[in-house]
Every structure is written in structure tokens, then in C-alpha cells.
Amino acid sequence: MSEHNGYRHKHNMKLGGKSFLILPIIFCFGILLIVLGAVSATLGSVWSAAGIVFSDYEKNYSTEYKNIFVPVNENETVDTVTGKDGKPAIKSENVVYPGYGVQFGEISIPDCEVKCPLFMGDGDISLKNGAGVYYGSFIPGYGGTILIAGHNNTFFNGLKNAKAGQEITIRTSYGDYKYKIRETAVRDSLDTTAYDLSADYENLVLYTCYPFDEVGLTNKRLFVYADLTDGIPIEKN
């Protein structure tokens, strides 16, 4: 009995005799962080919704990024010239080429319930607010590869329902472009054969992390490949 008491005394001395206070605090702090981390997404949405309902001020969404997107109306015509191939082309000078991080359009896939702003560049701010065109690929109508990224838990969550034959629409200030999904494929993120950035024909590649319910980092990506079916190309000098 005396040995046991002696050990306890020695043990308490190691922690300065404050273990009864310090350990529960550490434990509670840890639990609090886990709970906060786990429910922050839900609480964040509720908080935002409450803010919209109760706030007296109009929220300013324009401070985080620049937006040059003005949709072309259905009955509006776009100035065209005759391209080198004899077909109509949008006058290059009528196209405002978006800089990095600028919203210049909107992408939608009705069958997948995807509809979100489209940015030039796939930086963090762009992907937080919509989908982003990789800056080393090109804008719709340019005649090259359009490589677009989106998060699988937000704007590109609907890609899990993507199937061949579905239509993708990209609206920009210089015209609308329609694509038809050719195929979907799950590939490794480091597989550079999953896309061709040197292609000299218009093709659309969307991707997001796969699987959709993965907790943690994954090397797999779901790629959605689509071909242009409608839209006027931009004039090439």
C-alpha cells in the first residue's frame, strides 16, 4: 500500500501535481476541435443562410474576384467574319480574353444538375466559387483543349451522374458553346495521357477527384470527355 502511494506521488510530481487539471483540458480541447472540424461544413451553411435572412446589408460577392461574364441573349447576334476555312468566326477583337482568376462564363450540365460560374485559371479562389479552366489550356471557341477542374463535394459533385450523350453548355460573353459527352474514365492524377494540351481541335475535358465519398487525399480523378457540337469559333489571326 505504501509502495503504491509512493508511486502515485512520484507520478503527480512529474506533471507538477496538476494532471487532474491539465489532462481533462487537453482532452476536451481535442474533442472540441474534432467536433468543430466535423460539423463546420454544416454549421457554415446554416450560418450563411441565417446571414442572408437576417442581415440588413447586401452581400458584396465581387471583391474576391473579377467578373467579366455578360451572357449573350438568345435573340442577340454576335459579330462574325469569314474564317480561313470559309465558315463564320467571331471577330477576335470582340472577345475579351479573361486574365487569370477572372470569371468569364458559366458551365452547366442539366442531366447532372451541374451549373456554376466558370473561371480562367484553377486557383483556390476560382475552385471555391465555381469551376476553373486550367491556364495552360484554352477558352471555349479557341480551337484547343479546354481542361476544367471542379471540387467533387461542391460544384462538380453532379459529375458522378455523367454519361455519354449528355449535353454540356458553356455560356460566355462572346457566345454559347455546346458539347456532347463522349466518354467518362477514371485515371490517375499523374497520367498525362488523360488529356492533350497540344491538341489543335476543340475538345472539352472536365475532371474532379474520385471516388466521390473518399475521405482523405486520392490520386484518382474522374475525367469527362466531350466534343464540340455547336458554337462559333474565335477568329485566328
Added chain:
Amino acid sequence: MKKISAVIAALLIVVISAVTAFAAGINDNEQKVLDELKTSVEMQGMEMYWPRTYVNQAENYFNTIDMTADQAEQIIAVIRSGKNQLESTGAKNIAECTGEQKKELMSTLTKVMEPVNGTASFDNISGEVTLKAENGEVIFKAVPTLVAKDGGKSVDINGKITDGGVIKITGGSADMLTIVLIGAAAASVIAGGVFFAGRKMI
């Protein structure tokens, strides 16, 4: 009346000229720079190239400006000088260059941006080079590397094997701060649990 008409006509010409000066697209001068960027550099007897994505980023930037012949000439001259620098390093790729050689290359890159009033910066931690346009917009951001024409793998400036891949992390777990916080919290709870269990056993 004639005078007024002449003034209006002159104003119209000025306005049209101004619009033409800001015309987007790739002009002949910009095309020359792009063509120069597509040429190879000989590194230890191997023909190496900038990844195609770098050239595309330049093309996207050129679409937003109107480069003059003088600017293009200056830029091409500096690019050629940079290529000579790279070839004289004796390295297989940029990653193998010495710290001093990398500094010299960075200085050359800064000179490339000068004719268009842009800037170049290097992040020591990520190894990324960032080029910014005159208005401060990012026009290029990547860890520099050269690749073989057949698209073979290479080594970037961080020593990481790369083939110029550009795919981002797009999972729900991409918020690293949340991952770190939950990870740290879980670790402290486990440590606390182990400690309490240890005490009980004693």
C-alpha cells in the same frame, strides 16, 4: 461645317486606331515569341523543351496584350540568351543546376518580363516561379522544368519526378487546414486516451 466634319472624321480615326491597338488575339510579333518558346535546348546532348502547358500559358497572356515588334525582339533575344545559359550549365535539367546558375536563370527571366513591364518571382519553399503582368495579374505559375519531346518524365526544380502534369486536388478533403486541425485534434485525443488508460492500468 467642313471644319466640323474634318474634326469629327479625325476623332473617328483616332478612336478606331485606339480600338485596333488594343485588339486581342495573337499578332505576328507574339507568334514569333511563341515559336521561339517552342524550340529546344540541348541539355547533355538531349533535346529538351518547355512543357506545352508553359507555351499555352504564354499564348493566353499574349491574347490579352498587343506586343510590338520591338518588345518581341527584346524578349526573343533574352530567351535565346537564357537558352545559352541553360546549355552552358552542363546540367541534365534545371533541377541539376547549381544555386548560382539558378539565380542567373532567374535574373534572365526577370529580363524577359521587362519589355512588357511584368515581373518574375521565385518562391524558395514551393520552388514555384510566378510571372505577373503589368497590372499585377498572375500569368504563369509553375515549378520550372524541361521535358523531352516525346513527353517522357523529367525532374523539376524540387527534384520531383514530373511530366508536366497539371491536375489539381479537387476532393472534398482539399481543405488542408481542416485536415491538419482534425488530425492534430485526433492525435491529442488518442494521446490523452492512452495516457488515461496507462494510469488506470497502474
